[in-house]
Structure formats: C-alpha cells, structure tokens
Amino acid sequence: MPTDRSDRTDHPTEDDARALLARAAATIDVDDSAPMMLTGLPEPRHRRWPVLAAAAAVVLAIGGGLLVAQQLGGDDTVPAPTAESDGPSDVAGPPTDDVLPSLLGYTEEEAIELLQDRGNPISVHVAPDGCNAAGIVTGTRPAGGALAPPGEPVTITVVGEQQVVDCVGEPPWDRIWGVVRSAQGLDVAPAELDGIEVGSDVRDALVQMLAEEQSGRPRVMARWTYDDARCGGHVPGFDRLEIWVGDSAQECPSTSVFLHFGDDGRLIAVETGEITERQLGAGLNRLSSATQFIAWARGDGPAPDFADRVRVMFLGGGAFGHTGWTDRPEDRTSYAGCSGLGFPDCALDPVALLVRHVVPVAPAAGRSQCADGGQVPQRFADASADVVRLESSSSAHCQQWAVELWIDEEGEIYGVNQAGSH
Incomplete structure (x- = not known):
C-alpha cells in the first residue's frame, strides 16, 4: 500500500483556511421557516462577522450528539508573552510522528491508509446518518492532536448509510465536507466558494477578550439553544466562558455555532449556523461586564x-x-x-x-432559575x-440566592x- 502522500496539496495558512470556511458559510441556505429571533441579543444585522461565518461552515453533530472538531492549519498563535526567554525551553514536546493528526473529512479509505502507514491498529465505528456523506470520517479516538x-x-x-424519508433542513454536507477537505489539503476548494475574505486580526481580538480555562485554551461559544419548556433543553448560560444565545420562541431543533481556540491559537470550530458581529459583540460585552461586576463587588x-x-x-x-435608585453606582x-445596617x-x-x-x-443568561x-x-x-x-456556578448547589x-x-x-433573601 503506498505511503507517499506527496500528491496532496500543501496545508494552507490559517487565514486561507478561515477564508475557505467563511466562503462555505456563505453558501449555506437557511430554512426560511425557522425563526431566528435571538433572546439575549439585539436584532441581527444582515452582514456576517467573518470568523463566526467561518466557524459556521463546519458542523459535526453525528447521531444527534457527537461533536467533533476540525483544527485548521497555520502558524499564527495567540499573542506571545511579553517576557523574553533567557534560552531554549527545557521542556521537550512529544515526537511529531507520535501525534495523531486530525482525520476529519478524510474518507474511510484515506484514514485507514494513513493509519496503516503510521503503524496504528485500526477499528472502525460506523454512525448511520442517511442525510450525511457516507464514508466520511467525523472523529477519532484518541482525538486529533x-x-x-x-x-x-x-x-x-x-458516517454510515441509512434509509431516510427526506433531509429537509439538514446542513449542505457536500459543501461543508468540500471545505473541510480543502482545509485538510485533501482537495482543492470548491469553485463556488470564491469571494469572501476573513480579516487576520479577528481571532487575536477575540482571544484578547477572553479569560483562559484551566487547560489554557481560550474559548468562546455562541449557541441558539433549544426552548426549555418545549424541547427539554437546558437553561442558557455563560458556562465555561461560553456565550449562549438563546431563542425562547424558536422551534426545535435549533442550530448552533461553536468557536474555540487550541493551545497554539489555531481555530477549532464545530456545528453550523450564522451569527453576526453585533450579536456576538453584545454577548461578549454582557459577559465581560457581569464578570467584572463580581470582582468589583x-x-x-x-x-x-x-x-x-x-x-x-x-x-x-x-x-x-x-x-430604588443609585446615582453612585460605582460605590458598593x-x-x-x-434602614439601619x-x-x-x-x-x-x-x-x-x-x-x-x-x-x-x-x-x-436570563433570570435566576434557583x-x-x-x-x-x-x-x-x-x-x-x-x-x-449571577449565582453559584454549580447547578447541584442551588443556594436560593442570585x-x-x-x-x-x-x-x-x-x-x-436581588433574588432570594439570604
């Protein structure tokens, strides 16, 4: 079996990959019957925010719940530390050959060939989905990286074959996988995806607005959630630095957009959808002010x-x-x-x-449920x-105040x- 992969195209830069994803998002048709009025955010504008459109192009929710991620190429990273290093790092990373690459978007045959070349024993898990592209790899265990x-x-x-009645409302998988494969260096970009550019400063601006998780990965998520009463979903929130964008009137199921950045600053994106700069900006502003309110208090x-x-x-x-009013809000x-205390x-x-x-x-987001x-x-x-x-971050420890x-x-x-009287 051949091991030479030289026939593949070179990996594009991060800007190229994000541009390709943004172009894909522009080709996604949204079901006009699905209302997209967002609770927790202002009315949408008609223009997209490019990076969010880019993330919107990659959706990988197989079997109703499996989320898999695509890590895009490029050497740009999060802003470098200001302190200069006195010398080379003493911490050596793992051998490059031992790191599993992302196989997202590969065909089953391509993935098996690559893993055989690496010397990895292979198991195949088939997830039937009649509306998706049969034979496409949607994830690995262990994960890429x-x-x-x-x-x-x-x-x-x-993805496995499955008989279905229709696929109304499903994402345009052929376009999505076309872009994923081009970002992986497996195919050239589909011709109809020309015309949208992604600014190189958007990712860095987002990273600077976010705190870091314990893993060191800045992360932001924007999501149109299921309505709690009708869809059995969870309450919108800003969990784990995620921005939740809820729509209490939207029919089920809803669409979503997820964005987060890996340790090296490269964009990882899952799920389809569309969200505007104004919408995400409002969510970020509210999250930032609320977080600052806690520290100030x-x-x-x-x-x-x-x-x-x-x-x-x-x-x-x-x-x-x-x-009932304060004209000195900065005074705690x-x-x-x-009247006394x-x-x-x-x-x-x-x-x-x-x-x-x-x-x-x-x-x-939203009033207290506790x-x-x-x-x-x-x-x-x-x-x-x-x-x-603002309430306890653990839903299992409702303390009757917020x-x-x-x-x-x-x-x-x-x-x-003040909610509650404790």
Missing part, C-alpha cells in the same frame, strides 16, 4: 461600566431603606436596602450577597434580552436585582 505512537490503537468514526477589581443612574431592586420591588455601599451587613443588598457568599459564581427574583417593573420585564444572572443584572448590548449595567 493526542499522542498515538505506532502500535497505539485508533478508532475512527465514519468582592473588592477584587475596578467597577464595571454602569449607567449614570442604576435601578436597584429587591425581589423585584423596593425596600424600606432604599430609594449604595445598594443596601436596610449598611454594606456588607444588610441582608437586603445585592452587592453584599457576593461578599457574604464566597463561592464560585458564574454569569448566565432563587425567586420577584416581579420586576414592566420596563425590566420587557428587557429579558438584557438579563444576566444577583440579576440588566446589561445593554454595549455592556452598560442599568439595573440590579
């Missing part, structure tokens, strides 16, 4: 961006010791609702809640898109409500 030296078994997951950072005058609510209403002592001793104080409860707190925030004034009830709740923030799309906090 993991160590798999010669002799290490590798399982590939391959606990005395660990500067104040977030507040409106000149902020509405202060206690279970949706007023309190005997507070006017201006939120106490007690002040910050941080007053039990009616949404800011003091975060001081008294020293537990990990995660921002999440604590009763009461009936807020109509203006705030009508602005459900702006609500971000802080609800109203944050506009620019990240300005204009309302604060």
Whole structure:
C-alpha cells in the first residue's frame, strides 16, 4: 500500500483556511421557516462577522450528539508573552510522528491508509446518518492532536448509510465536507466558494477578550439553544466562558455555532449556523461586564461600566431603606436596602450577597432559575434580552440566592436585582 502522500496539496495558512470556511458559510441556505429571533441579543444585522461565518461552515453533530472538531492549519498563535526567554525551553514536546493528526473529512479509505502507514491498529465505528456523506470520517479516538505512537490503537468514526424519508433542513454536507477537505489539503476548494475574505486580526481580538480555562485554551461559544419548556433543553448560560444565545420562541431543533481556540491559537470550530458581529459583540460585552461586576463587588477589581443612574431592586420591588435608585453606582455601599445596617451587613443588598457568599459564581443568561427574583417593573420585564444572572456556578448547589443584572448590548449595567433573601 503506498505511503507517499506527496500528491496532496500543501496545508494552507490559517487565514486561507478561515477564508475557505467563511466562503462555505456563505453558501449555506437557511430554512426560511425557522425563526431566528435571538433572546439575549439585539436584532441581527444582515452582514456576517467573518470568523463566526467561518466557524459556521463546519458542523459535526453525528447521531444527534457527537461533536467533533476540525483544527485548521497555520502558524499564527495567540499573542506571545511579553517576557523574553533567557534560552531554549527545557521542556521537550512529544515526537511529531507520535501525534495523531486530525482525520476529519478524510474518507474511510484515506484514514485507514494513513493509519496503516503510521503503524496504528485500526477499528472502525460506523454512525448511520442517511442525510450525511457516507464514508466520511467525523472523529477519532484518541482525538486529533493526542499522542498515538505506532502500535497505539485508533478508532475512527465514519458516517454510515441509512434509509431516510427526506433531509429537509439538514446542513449542505457536500459543501461543508468540500471545505473541510480543502482545509485538510485533501482537495482543492470548491469553485463556488470564491469571494469572501476573513480579516487576520479577528481571532487575536477575540482571544484578547477572553479569560483562559484551566487547560489554557481560550474559548468562546455562541449557541441558539433549544426552548426549555418545549424541547427539554437546558437553561442558557455563560458556562465555561461560553456565550449562549438563546431563542425562547424558536422551534426545535435549533442550530448552533461553536468557536474555540487550541493551545497554539489555531481555530477549532464545530456545528453550523450564522451569527453576526453585533450579536456576538453584545454577548461578549454582557459577559465581560457581569464578570467584572463580581470582582468589583468582592473588592477584587475596578467597577464595571454602569449607567449614570442604576435601578436597584429587591425581589423585584423596593425596600424600606432604599430609594430604588443609585446615582453612585460605582460605590458598593449604595445598594443596601436596610434602614439601619449598611454594606456588607444588610441582608437586603445585592452587592453584599457576593461578599457574604464566597463561592464560585458564574454569569448566565436570563433570570435566576434557583432563587425567586420577584416581579420586576414592566420596563425590566420587557428587557429579558438584557438579563444576566449571577449565582453559584454549580447547578447541584442551588443556594436560593442570585444577583440579576440588566446589561445593554454595549455592556452598560442599568439595573440590579436581588433574588432570594439570604
């Protein structure tokens, strides 16, 4: 069996790969019958944000739940550390030949040939999907990028044939796989994908806006979620630095966009969809302000961006010791609702809640599902898109309290409500 892979095209640069993915996204037809009004975000504009369009081009949700990722080529990385190294690193990486490459988009035959050349025993897992492209590899175990030296078994997951009635509403898999294969250096880009460019600064700008997970991988996710009541989905949230974009009125199932970046800064993208710069920007702004609010409340950072005058609510209403408004929102002592006790001793104080409860707190979109925030004034009830709740990051440890923030799309906090009375 031949081992020479010289007939394949060279791997494109990251910009080339992202441009190809963006072009693919432009060819995806969206079902007009599926409403795409987004809760938690402003009305969409008609232009795409290029990197999100790029991510939208790669969808790999096989069998209703398997997500697999494509790591795109290129040498650009996240911004380099400012400190200069005094010499070469003492930490040696694994041998390049021992790292399993991404086989996403390969045909079963191509993947088997490559693994045989590497000396890896092979198992094939078939995932039937009558609307997808039979014979395409959608994932491996271990995943691409993991160590798999010669002799290490590798399982590939391959799309299998399946009889279906129709595939209305399915992604255009032929176009998607065409772009994935071109990004892998297996095929040339489909001719109809010309015309869209991706700015090289977008990825770095996104990375700089995000904190890092413990793994060191900056990550952002934007998703149109299932409606909780009708679809049995979960509550939208900002879990693990993910931006959730929920649509409470959308029919099921919904489409999604996921973006995250690997350790070397290269883009990894899964699932299809489309989201605009304005939409993602609003989510990022709200997440950033909410995260900063937590640090500020606990005395660990500067104040977030507040409106000149902020509405202060206690279970949706007023309190005997507070006017219901603060003209000094940057002052942590201006939120106490007690006539005698002040910050941080007053039990009616949404800011003091975060001081008294020293537990990990995660921002999440929408009003609290754990604590009763009461009936807020109509203006705030009508602005459900702006609500971000702050409560324990562990859903298994509901503590019957939360802080609800109203944050506009620019990240300005204009309302604060205490949910629960602890």
